[in-house]
Amino acid sequence: MFAQSDGKKFGLMPISVKDTPGPSSIDFLSEQGAILASSKFVVRATRFPSENVRLSPDIEALHSTPEEIKLLTDFRSGVSEERFWQDPLAPPVEGCVTSPFGMKRLHNGKPTGEFHGGVDQRTPAGEPIRAIADGKIIYAQKFNVLGNAVGIDHGQGLGSMYLHMSELKVTPGALVKKGDVLGYAGSTGRSTGPHLHWVLYANGVNVNAAQWVKLTSCPRPSSKKK
Numbered sequence: 001m002f003a004q005s006d007g008k009k010f011g012l013m014p015i016s017v018k019d020t021p022g023p024s025s026i027d028f029l030s031e032q033g034a035i036l037a038s039s040k041f042v043v044r045a046t047r048f049p050s051e052n053v054r055l056s057p058d059i060e061a062l063h064s065t066p067e068e069i070k071l072l073t074d075f076r077s078g079v080s081e082e083r084f085w086q087d088p089l090a091p092p093v094e095g096c097v098t099s100p101f102g103m104k105r106l107h108n109g110k111p112t113g114e115f116h117g118g119v120d121q122r123t124p125a126g127e128p129i130r131a132i133a134d135g136k137i138i139y140a141q142k143f144n145v146l147g148n149a150v151g152i153d154h155g156q157g158l159g160s161m162y163l164h165m166s167e168l169k170v171t172p173g174a175l176v177k178k179g180d181v182l183g184y185a186g187s188t189g190r191s192t193g194p195h196l197h198w199v200l201y202a203n204g205v206n207v208n209a210a211q212w213v214k215l216t217s218c219p220r221p222s223s224k225k226k
């Protein structure tokens with residue numbers, strides 16, 4: 001936990017999609033490891049629907065390199081002391097949500113064992129993608145699976161990542177403000193068409209961005225009458 005400017009202490013405690021529902025508890029430790037306080041809470045069950053994604057063989061063949069995996073793992077596990085972000089966060093684009101957080105993912109009908117770790121927003125190619133909060137750019141580069149991607153450290157455990165861009169406008173180490181343009185929407189990497197997939201991390205755990213910013217679902221295609 002981190003001391004805040006108002007004298008209070010603050011920290012993020014994420015619940016993962018993969019956590020088991022039921023009673024749980026959290027201990028607050030001193031720096032020496034002594035339990036200062038404990039608190040009970042209940043992880044409520046959520047049902048996530050399944051979604052099949054059709055991928056062409058050349059797209060399905062894309063895989064992350066060990067260097068890419070290390071960079072992304074280091075990003076998720078890093079927690080910096082300085083807090084850049086403030087509530088409320090801003091959505092990175094205006095488009096409606098085509099695929100929400102937590103959907104169980106199938107690729108070409110085969111279960112992947114993975115869930116959708118971010119949200120997809122309908123975003124035409126070339127539309128600017130903006131930082132959801134102040135922060136520091138950790139990476140801005142091309143990845144095999146993620147395409148052109150940007151990762152931001154917002155400080156004190158909050159991070160965000162933006163994928164599949166056609167063009168990047170920021171460089172690692174740069175400080176950005178909420179609303180700054182990071183790049184432009186595209187369909188690079190493992191993507192079937194222009195959209196924005198973005199991810200919110202709380203202490204390295206993928207959390208549902210829709211619980212932080214107001215997002216609207218795209219209308220479902222109405223079933224045709226016979």
Ligand SMILES: [Zn+2]
Nearest residue numbers: 118119120197
């Ligand atoms: Zn996605």
